[in-house]
Amino acid sequence: MPRMTGKRAFIELLKQEGVEFIFGNPGTTELPLMDALAAEGELRFVLGLHEGAVLSMADGYAQASGKLAAANLHVTPGLGNAMGMLYDAEKAGAPILVTAGQHEQGFNVSEPILWGDLPPLARPLVKWSAEVPQLAELPRMVHRAAKTALAPPTGPVFLSLPGDILNAEGDIDLGAPTRVAPRLRGDRDAIERAAALLAAAERPLIMAGNSVSQSGAHPELIELAELIAAPVYGESVPSTAAFPASHPLFRGTIARLGPSLRKALSDFDLLVSVGGDLFTLSLPSGVEPLPPGLKIVHLDSDPWELGKNHATEVAILCDPKPTLPELVAATEARMSADAKARARARLKAMKETVAAERAALKARAKAAAGNVPINPLALMAAIAELLPADAVVVDETISSGAGLRQLLKSDDAQSYYGNRGGGIGWGLPAAIGVKLALPARPVVALIGDGSAMYSCQALWTAAHYRLGVVFVIVNNRSYRILKQRVNALKGVAAQRDIYVGMDLVEPAIDFVGLARSLGLAAARAETLAQVAPLLEKALASGEPSLVDIVVDGAFKPV
Ligand SMILES: Cc1ncc(C[n+]2csc(CCOP(=O)(O)OP(=O)(O)O)c2C)c(N)n1
Ligand SMILES: [Mg+2]
Secondary structure (H helix, E strand, O other), rough: OOOEHHHHHHHHHHHHOOOOEEEOOOHHHHHHHHHHHOOOOOOOOEEEOOHHHHHHHHHHHHHHHOOOOOEEOOOOHHHHHHHHHHHHHHHHHOOEEEEEOOOOHHHHHHHHHHOOOHHHHHHHHOOOOEEEOOOOHHHHHHHHHHHHHOOOOOOOEEEEEEHHHHHHHEEEEOOOOOOOOOOOOOOOOHHHHHHHHHHHHOEEEEEEEEEEEEEEOOHHHHHHHHHHHEEEOOOOOOOOOOOOOOOOOOOEEEOHHHHHHHHHHOOOOOOEEEOOOOEEEEEEEOOOOOOOOOOEEEOOOOOOOOOOOOOOOOEEOOOHHHHHHHHHHHHHHHHOHHHHHHHHHHHHHHHHHHHHHHHHHHHHHHHHOOOOEEEEHHHHHHHHOOOHHHHOOEEEEEHOOOHHOOOOOOOOOOOOEEEEOOOOOHHHHHHHHHHHHHHHHHHHEEEHHHHHHHOOHHHHHHHHHHOOEEEEEEEOHHHHHHHHHHHOOOOHHHHHOOOOOOEOOOOOOOOOHHHHHOOEEEEEEEEHHHHHHHHHHHHOOOOOEEEEHHHOOOOOOO
């Protein structure tokens, strides 16, 4: 058994687990680890200037690489700062080993500065949370944490690392990683029952969620959609490109308010969710989103999601990739020649419907292309048009991004990342992690002005490590979505036309100045004609840069 310190062992264990980057922000309790990193050549430390930003960088990296990310935070206040972004990482199922330094165990009795009991703090947002009690247990606990983060359903885990453990020296058996094989095939009998429902459905729809992208099951899902002639919707707040945007059956992201969701679903007799979220709504409405009689077949890698809110005819715990072909074969075998002919006719009609919807969306964007200030839809269409096919978009556009997935060429599973959790401030640092995971692809972050201000420190990280992300600020000088929503309440704010705490003016935020102060090239666009040249220049430079785009802040329904 090699003799080594806990801090060295921790680094060796991370490397065994395939970790390439430690995203972190150090303090006194992290000094043992920072000391050991001084002698480390392989594992790269990425400095973030706020723990929330650190966590979202790790999240973006973990999601885009599918590998384990490591995020090392400062003790209690550092972990506290990261909690909002840990929530987002948990909702996206990002496999992250989150660690925080802790004071020496004996010293904690006196309650030193910054001390707090860390595992209970992290526990509600992670799959496993613990403190390492002695050096000999460090390898077992790191391996268990890594295995747990990467086992489906993937997600973050937390370990507290006391200083005495990191500084201790001993003969350490480093052990070895375990991986839970992810290709879980669904129950055969349940697949047959699902196939019977699919074969009999006259108006099926498919909702695709992030386990489709995670398992790389686009081709398998396309086969199913084409066989049963179902339009495919992305879940209401998508974290990934769960279906290729340019496929003629892709109908965009489904609604996330009860009444509009109910309206969208009322055209159908069978809902087939493949990893799709049923349903995370953003406001109570009193309207039950599920119309009566709509049957559900749900495939998911997370048993908690199956039948969570709605009675589900057939619930199959599985990985979509190996299971969908079995479902396709079983469904096809049960479809009569007549049913197949009806499906073919439906497929043609549905493709026409989808094409007409897209054309209408593009026409609306085109009609508004000359507006000043820039119309948000016209901006999204223009950006989608100019981005190269291999671009990766990180989307935190909030109120400005309607139709974005239909407009973008987001065809492969790594082409789009969105904020499923909804804690804002995620996108700007997440884009940095995505770029580290996919260095050869252009990465463009589309970020609301309000959202950008929660984590703008991350711009410095992009500049420091020269990560050529293009940050686009969709600047409406407001929390526009909140204005839209409070206006819709038709209460005092709407009557008086007063929106407290939702305007980002006086002073206006100078994003160009902010970005330059943190080391990025930056420019501002006020008309749509200025957008394409600025973005093309930013993309061509390969350097981190920011384009501040002034968009219309109008928020009242017309
Ligand atoms: C951490 C966190 N704090 C606050 C909120 C509430 N919130 C949701 S959207 C929003 C405003 C977003 O503003 P911006 O990014 O400019 O997008 P816009 O609404 O203008 O399109 C706020 C404050 C949140 N979701 N998460
Ligand atoms: Mg805004």
